[in-house]
Amino acid sequence: MKKTLIAGLAFGLLASTAYAETFTVTVTNNLTEELLAPIVVTDAGNDSFLFTDGYVTAAAESQILTGDPMMVVEAIGADQVTVAHGTDGPPGVLLAAGSSVTFTVETEATAWRILAMVAPTMVPDTYVTALADVSAGHEVTIELGRYDIGNDEGTKMIVPVGDMMHSAATVKITHGM
Numbered sequence: 001m002k003k004t005l006i007a008g009l010a011f012g013l014l015a016s017t018a019y020a021e022t023f024t025v026t027v028t029n030n031l032t033e034e035l036l037a038p039i040v041v042t043d044a045g046n047d048s049f050l051f052t053d054g055y056v057t058a059a060a061e062s063q064i065l066t067g068d069p070m071m072v073v074e075a076i077g078a079d080q081v082t083v084a085h086g087t088d089g090p091p092g093v094l095l096a097a098g099s100s101v102t103f104t105v106e107t108e109a110t111a112w113r114i115l116a117m118v119a120p121t122m123v124p125d126t127y128v129t130a131l132a133d134v135s136a137g138h139e140v141t142i143e144l145g146r147y148d149i150g151n152d153e154g155t156k157m158i159v160p161v162g163d164m165m166h167s168a169a170t171v172k173i174t175h176g177m
Contacts, residue, residue, distance in 0.1 A: 020106045023134060024174045027084065027116075028100040030167055035094040036128065037067030039081040039101070044131050049075045050113060053158050056149055060115070064127045064149055067094075067117045078147075082107075096150035110135040114144060114171055124152055126161055127150040128168040139174050143167030160166035 020075035029036050040063065042049075049072065050060040073081050084103040086095030095101055095116075105112075111133055118126040128144035146161040146168040162168075 003031055004153055006026065008044045019107050023105045023107070024102060025084070025105055026100055026102045026172045027095065027114075027171055028170045028172075029086075029095045029097050030169050031097050031118070033097050034122055035089045035096055035119040036086065036169060037063075037094055038069050039084040039095070039114065039116040040069050040072055040109075041084070041105050041112055041114050042072075042076055042080055043107065044111035044113045045109070046076045046080060050115065055158060061149065061151070063115070064117050065120075065125060065151060067119065072115075089119070112173075114142075116144075116169070118146065118168070123148075123161070130171070132171065132173060134175065138176070139172065141170065141172050144169040144171060 010105045017105055022029060025041065027036075027039055056064060057075070059075040060073045063069045069083050070080075073083065082105045084101055085093035086099060086101045088094050088096035088099060104176070113129065113131060115127060115129040119126060126146055126148045128146050130142050130144045132140060134140055144167055147158050148161050150157040150159065
């Protein structure tokens with residue numbers, strides 16, 4: 001009886017344990033002239049570290065305005081965030097228009113938030129983002145929409161930018177690569 005109880009508890013713990021899986025992610029910048037700054041991928045459950053009260057948090061605002069994801073990584077935790085860089089434009093970490101970058105993500109999360117700054121060479125304080133459901137199959141493709149945080153306008157309101165029917169970036173996620 002005692003062995004059966006211990007075996008049952010051990011099985012229950014193993015059954016409830018989630019295992020990190022590896023994904024290959026390719027982000028393509030669909031903008032015609034603008035560059036994307038470092039790309040942040042995290043569990044969608046961490047959205048409260050990025051968005052609050054209809055606006056972005058101080059950490060997300062910092063990334064969107066400067067392209068530096070350090071505050072986002074510190075707020076969420078380095079083990080919960082993947083940051084990917086392109087190889088273009090000064091300072092060599094941006095993703096040029098029409099270019100792609102491929103990287104891996106190891107996570108237990110099945111819903112992700114993807115976010116990157118649009119470099120302010122033409123329009124200030126904009127970013128691209130979307131949610132991705134990676135449980136939907138072996139390969140998932142999503143489109144990132146573009147948004148303005150209203151910092152330079154003084155509104156501090158998130159609004160869509162441009163034609164939302166045309167994505168600012170495409171993300172292809174392949175499971176188990």
